[in-house]
Amino acid sequence: MKKLFLGVLTALALAAGGTFAGTLDDVKARGNLLCGVSTGAPGFATIDDSGKDVGFDVDYCRALAAAIFGDPMAVKFVGLTSAVRFTALAAGEVDILARNTTWTYSRDTDLKQTFLGVNYYDGQGFMVKKELGVKSTTELDGATVCIQVGTTTELNLADYFKENGMSYEPVPTADNAESQQQYLAGACDTYTTDASALHGTRVNLEKPDDHLVLPEIISKEPLGPLVRHGDDNWADIGRWVLNALVIAEEKGITKGNIDSWKDTKDAEIHRLLGTGDGDILAMVGLPKNAMYNAIKAGGNYGEIFENNLGATSGINIERGVNASWTKGGILYSPPFR
Amino acid sequence: MSSPTLPPSESFKFSMLLSDTRYRGMSLQVITFIIFMAVFFWLVDNTIKNLALLDKDVSFNFLWLRAGYDINQRLIPYTNDSTHGMAALVGILNTLLVAFVGCIIATILGLFVGILRLSKNWIVAKLMSAYIEGFRNVPILLWIVMVFALLTEFTPAPRAFKGAEPEATMLFFESVAITNRGTYFPAPVLAEGAYWLLLCFGLSIVAAIYFIRYANKQKKDTGKSLPTFWVSSLVIVFPTLILYFAMGQPVSLEYPYLKGFNFKDGIHLRNSFLALTLALAFYTSAFIAEIVRAGIMAVSKGQSEAAASLGLRPNKIMSLIILPQALRIIVPPLISNYLNLTKNSSLAIAVGYMDVRGTLGGITLNQTGRELESMLLLMGFYLAVSLLISSFINYFNRSFQIVVR
Structure with missing residues (x-):
């Protein structure tokens, strides 16, 4: 029976090879x-x-x-x-x-x-309120961290804190807006996601200068x-x-x-x-x-x-690594030929 | 008018399957069954075909892979090195915790509100009506988000407890801290000898139960009621208390204290847990209150009048005459409310509570991309829990029903 099932499955897979091709x-x-x-x-x-x-x-x-x-x-x-x-x-x-x-x-x-x-x-970064007095991610031991569920940042976060022997408490959120709300309400000490998104979120806050994106980037994104x-x-x-x-x-x-x-x-x-x-x-x-x-x-x-x-x-x-390779970045397209 | 009797010699014709009342019922059932199975197989076939189109297989192997993510509330040891299966288990326990605590609070609240709604005091009755209508007629999701917002927006951050003149202080002799991340309670720490204390406490409870049985028997035989409440309370509390001091206080409290960003030690009830449990309990208690009211009103007025004429006081009438009879009506619909509460707990993700929907059906599903498998497991889990709750309460219910001899 199982063989038959698998056989049918394979046959269907083969028959359907080009269905999404259009x-x-x-x-x-x-x-x-x-x-x-x-x-x-x-x-x-x-x-x-x-x-x-x-x-x-x-x-x-x-x-x-x-x-x-x-x-x-x-x-x-x-x-x-x-x-x-x-x-x-x-x-x-x-x-x-x-x-x-x-x-x-x-x-x-x-x-x-x-x-x-x-x-x-991109790379994963952390945003904190300036009044917290935190200047580096290495000072975040014991912090409560807002994080979007189902993202790579969630896994990086776990790896990073473990590598550095630090503990943290995750506060899972559904999207950027909810993270932002929880972060502003103080339900978490820091909000972590891709640094680009943090910069984007920060300038849209009521008082962008009260917040700081920490300099460390903990992952390749x-x-x-x-x-x-x-x-x-x-x-x-x-x-x-x-x-x-x-x-x-x-x-x-x-x-x-x-x-x-x-x-x-x-x-x-x-x-x-x-x-x-x-x-x-x-x-x-x-x-x-x-x-x-x-x-x-x-x-x-x-x-x-x-x-x-x-x-x-x-x-x-800043353009940083996202500059063209002719300008010191790593953006490099194969030739159009 | 006499019904036509068919001659026995008439042979079976195919059309008789629908025209003859002897066969019609059966053949309609067979047709319905065939249609149902056809639709079912079409759905399964369609799913398999579409999965094949996406080049996906059905496999549950992901449950044994490393999860890689952390979960804030864990009732069993779990780290990000544990498997997805363990993460699902942590979620399952979190779901069961909310369901268990929620059901208890909802039952107690519902009982009180339901009885008080029948109060002769106009203000009390109207207040309870307002409570019931308010919770019953607003979607549960809104209540969950609302309670969560209240808990996070109007409570101080842990940082507010810092400094020489803090903005916020801990309650109850510096033992309980209410913050926007949750409430911290002192946790009991068991020292050597604490197990004797637990044993003593357990034995006291057994003794109290025996005393209550004895008192009940006494009442049946002689009609005299013994002060069960006071005696059993003393039996439970006193020996343990004496032993506690005699052994040099082997159980101490571990107070939460502020360290770094958060409070450390103590028991931490997260706001997500509190918001979800309280909202679910309030919401469900409104329904339970109505069931209780219906159950009480269904008991004939003659019963309470007869009890009153025998000289029983109102609270005795309620506890001895009305409630035991009302319970028979109350318990069956109670089941569906417990089931609803359990199933509604899957809204946990709205406040970031990591129940089984959040771990298995949320993060694991996302990280592994096994949507179908995760959803099947989730549905299986909720089905199993619901059936378990039903059978448990049905068992309980049987002991309440009138035994017909």
């Missing part, structure tokens, strides 16, 4: 892209005063929508908590998940997801967009839209000057913007000017970063 067709037929984002992470995905979705992850999805449809607004954002995001992606409720999600081995393999690359190199296993073409599209934005910054192509590259001698720029003779984007089923539209949507990687996380946004996160 994500691009599904998206085109639907007329918009379904993009899973955070329910509220300042800088990454929030809703501004006019009711418009804004943020670093939001802009990536707009670029992807622009690449497919030529229209950056042809995207519907689905707010997902950290707890339901993978289920929502696996169940096909969203086409792509751009929800400051850390790329880890088990998520890549056991959860059957495909990470498209890293769009932000490479954040990136992801899709479910089973549709390599769709993964390629997402991956190369991200790469195109990085290459655009490297080459100096911005939202403003994108139309002035027609006479350049750089063949890669012609391939990227679709101004050359060949049409290599047909390989993945995108129009020739897809990457042109993607870059035109919100600018290159650097512009998106500045507008959502950098000085322009008020969050003031």
Whole structure:
């Protein structure tokens, strides 16, 4: 009986090999892209005063929508908590998940997801109230820590305190908003999550100067967009839209000057913007000017970063390791060839 | 009018399955069963197919993997090196703790509120009505969040207890600290010889039970009532107290004290636990109060009048005449309220209480991505607990019912 069951299962798996293979067709037929984002992470995905979705992850999805449809607004954002995001992606409720999600081995393999690359190199940090007088994470022995459930930060926290022989009391919360409320009410001494999110949260507090993001980073958190296993073409599209934005910054192509590259001698720029003779984007089923539209949507990687996380946004996160490799960072795209 | 009798020679026809009353009932049941099984198998088949599409299998091996996360409230030893199975067990115990404490508080409160609602005192009766309607008609989730908000927003942080002139002070001779992270009580510390004390206490309780039995028998035989309450209280308290001092006070209290960020030592009841338990108990007690009221009102008025004419006092009438009869009506619907409380405790995540829904159905589910398996285990757990509670109270109930000879 068990053999029969397994046999049927295998047969079904084999028969179903290509069922999810048409994500691009599904998206085109639907007329918009379904993009899973955070329910509220300042800088990454929030809703501004006019009711418009804004943020670093939001802009990536707009670029992807622009690449497919030529229209950056042809995207519907689905707010997902950290707890339901993978289920929502696996169940096909969203086409792509751009929800400051850390790329880890088990998520890549056991959860059957495909990470498209890293769009932000992050690390876990701690925020405390200045009046607490804490200057370093090593002084946090015995502290009560607010933490979002179902995140990698939860596991890092346990590892970090154990490594350093310190104790702590976790206060689990459902999302960023609840963590923030508990932290402000004093139900926890410190709030820990990705440092970028802490910076984003801090500037939105009533008195940002009363709070301090501690200097230590206790983990590697490479954040990136992801899709479910089973549709390599769709993964390629997402991956190369991200790469195109990085290459655009490297080459100096911005939202403003994108139309002035027609006479350049750089063949890669012609391939990227679709101004050359060949049409290599047909390989993945995108129009020739897809990457042109993607870059035109919100600018290159650097512009998106500045507008959502950098000085322009008020969050003031330094580029640091997230600078292009030509400027001392580790952002490095494979060649567009 | 006589019903037509079928000639016995008529042979069986297929259409008779529906037209003949002798077969119709059976064939309808068979058809319903077939439809039900078809839907059931379609659902199972659909699930298996969809899991296969996602390239996922069904496996419970994750229960033996390292969990890697910490849980704040643990009734059994657990660290982040323990397995997901252990984490689930910690959650299960936390669920049972809330359910147990919640049911006890809800029953006591419900009993009092239900009786007081029938009070002849207008203000008391109206206050109890307001209590019942207020708790019964607002969703339980809102009450849980509300109680939690009250506990965290209006209590001082542990830091407020610091300094020479602290903003907040501990209650009851520096022994109880109410903070926005929970309430800290002194914890008993058992020294050498404390087990003799426990033994003595246990024996005293047994002695008190025997005394009560004796008193009951005495009452049945002679009609005289002995002062059971006072005698049994003395029997329970005195020997233990004497032994406690005779042995040089082997049980001491460990007081909570402020160290670093938080209070250390003592018993720590977290606000998440308090909020969840209290909200569940208040909410359920409103329903229990109504059941109690219904049970009391169902006892014929003649019973209390007859008791009064025999010269019994009102409190004796309630405890000897009304309640024993009312209990027979009260206990069965009580079960469903205990079950509701237990199941409602799965709202714990709203206040960050780590029940089984929070550990197995929350963090473990997220870290391992085993949604189907975790949900099946959770459903199995709640089903098992509900059936256990039902059977326990049904057993209890049988001893209350009138024995028909």
